[in-house]
Amino acid sequence: MQNISDMQLDESLQLEQEKGVITIWLNRPESRNAMSVKMVESIQQIFTAIENDTSIRAVIFRGKAGHFCAGGDIKDMANVRAEAMAAGNSKPYADFNRKFGAMIEQVDQAPQTVIAVLEGAVLGGGFGLACVSDIAICLENAKFGLPETGLGIIPAQIAPFVVKRVGLTQARRLALLGMKFDGNTALNIGVVHEVAEDQAELELLLNSTIEHILLTAPHASRVTKALLHRSLNEPLEQLLDEAALQFAQAVGSDEGMEGTMAFIQKRKPKWADLD
Template identity: 40%
Template sequence: MPDLPHKHGVIVRLANGVLFATLHVPATRNALAPEVVAALADAVAQAEADPQVRALVLRGAGGIFSAGGNVGNFQARLQAGARADDPVAARNRQFGDFMQRLAALPVPVVAAVEGAAMGGGMGLASAADIVLATRDARFALSETTLGIIAAQIAPFVVQRLGAVATRRLGLTGERVGGQAAVAIGLVDQLAEDSAGLDALIAEWLTRIGRCGPHANRVFKTLVGRCGQEPVAPLLDEASLLFAQCMRREGAEGVAAFREKRDASWTARFDADTVRAAQAVA
């Protein structure tokens, strides 16, 4: 499977139409330093631009998803002092730009969480469409325990969990384990361990692989507009999108259904393929 350029602690591989982006910064427990976020943004741009990409999988190497923001960088930014063009605010807002692009990515995003998903790491998971985790995973909005706030990830956590649960987590810094994360809607399904997580990722990617790649892109974009635009004109446009999809992939999909066969776009995954795509050495 081909590797895309590997830089700044993110390993990116393309396998069977799925882009795997694996955080690999062991010294900081996969913290989201600016250069790491920039590398993740490059992976998102690749998935946006390449029509052959059918999904993006985010995972952390070494049994840790992400410890969140790089606290070491926080101190350096504070030394710059406050001014009208506040560098602390500017850097924070850049992360928000990335989060918006990730959430709006028109292909399914799968977050596979082991170990810690703290602060910004929990934000990454919240922006995904499907969140899978090991039973011993731990999530927290830990920023307030440092006297700061979960600023740029807040809208995405609220969208995933609702305001009540987000307030509870953010106002207490509570750490939530895998089972509790399922109960509040943060995690969709649990695996017992890392090997089980590989198998679970393969299972969900196989489900995605049954869907028309173009139809998935159109549907996710349409859902993102629901609740943001007046219903009647959105439905007018949706009818045209439906007709376009029918003439594009729909003919093959309907034929495959009638002939009791797989559609031409069908892709299947197994745990070995997933494991290889996320290997760090």
Template identity: 40%
Template sequence: MTLTLERQGPHLRATLDDPPTRNALSAAMVEALHGLLAGIEADATLRSLTLTGANGSFCAGADLKGALPALDAPPGPDDPVRALNRAGGQLFARLDACPVPVVAVVDGPALGGGLGLVACADLVVATPAARFGLPEAGLGVPPAQIAPYLVARLGPARARRLALLGERLDAEAGLAIGLVDMTCAPGEVEVRLAGILAGIGRGAPGALRTTKHLLRSAAWPPGDGFVEEAAALFAAALRGPEGREGVAAFAARRNPAWVGG
């Protein structure tokens, strides 16, 4: 088993659980995460995804030992090393585009590709045991597929610092540079997570998905088509059942129907 799933109402928790690799992004783990995200994309009833790791680790990054046999194949378009890396990049892109809010709870090392998973999350909670780093250059390889998400999360200067120096950050250092959103003691994780999920639950499901889409497509300065796309999405939402219920609830000074779901 590489991935353990637990659903509580509309909230799904996925725990990376592969002790021999410290939850590394092996071919099996990447396939399991792709399957997880495909299920989320097809399930309109889900409100959130929480990612965490078992065995004292969040994710050790790429499974380099598992990739060693692929080095015997010749390079080229069908190179299995290239295919493995491409699959990882497709995973990061899919996680970044996940339609529901993604919360990463980091209690242990999140290195290399594990840091890539963190950078793709919408909210990051870290305990004092969390450690973040990009050891790739020290292993003779670049953090190829992680780069765009690290830059989006941290900005170019801080991403360069992490990638080029290979330094390790604890939870407080991660908080200081914006990699981590909040820290808490291990015994407080469930309380903190419950508060986050309650906050997510106050948003209308469709509105949250549309918000994630707009935030991903937004750039500065906004592109020529952004104003029209945003106006169309806003009008559709306000005219739809969620918008009408939200306005009615506001006028009546009550919670909308989706709160508590």
């Protein structure tokens, strides 16, 4: 397994690791942390490296300099345009766009709990990334939106994840109007789970979220997240049969026994002690 401290990542990302939590900082403040191809590839590299690492309990996405992510990088788009003109077809555009979708899907399916801390611009691809987080918290004055249609393009890779997050009715309105909205509206339509009035409250919400994650059993959390994803696509009877078997395994597992004993003895379970 690759150690994340040894990975050669693009400078557009900065990594921090404390106990069982990794923070991925989007680090392109000059462009409000717009997503470059190198940034996308580095995020994929990180999630591939930690996929089977049960010591990593949570991954936090944040943006440097007061913004989360303003969408795709315009300079990269210009480079792809040159490739497309040289090739005489649109395949370079499709490949460029699909790479972002593959990254979003990988984050969505990651076994770790993914937290998005949203400030400033949360637009386009940044909005899509927020929509695949397990827990999203934001500042009240954050600016969300899907501006693609106003730019003459479409939210191609983001759309399915927005629909899963907020439902088709809201997704239609957001994508077809392309308007921006604040953190309170994001809370009302289901993009985020909690809203902070200021930076101090945002950090308190983040710390509380991490504390709760570390109290949950590592393997049980992974199995639960996978089960929730499966519930959208699989026949109910088959899913419930398999879930019953997983429940039986969990009850008899080391985690199940430790969790029960911790509850009876009124103490934290051993997995919560990461010191």
